[in-house]
Amino acid sequence: MKTPLILRNLDLPHLCDICGQRRSQGDHKRCSRKRQQIGQQRRQQEAQ
DSSP: OOOOTTTSOOOOOOBOTTTOSBTTSSOOHHHHHHHHHHHHHHHHHHHO
16 A cells, blocks of 8 residues: 555755755745756757
8 A cells, every 4th residue: 555645755855956045945936047047058058
């Protein structure tokens, strides 16, 4: 029998990889934009 998703512990990063602060505190919109820019740059480099 599988454990319901609610009871399972999700393995999510609790620290922001951009600013290093806890993701549960504060607004990470700037970090999200930066992460998207990094992803776009990576995809452009892979396409070349």
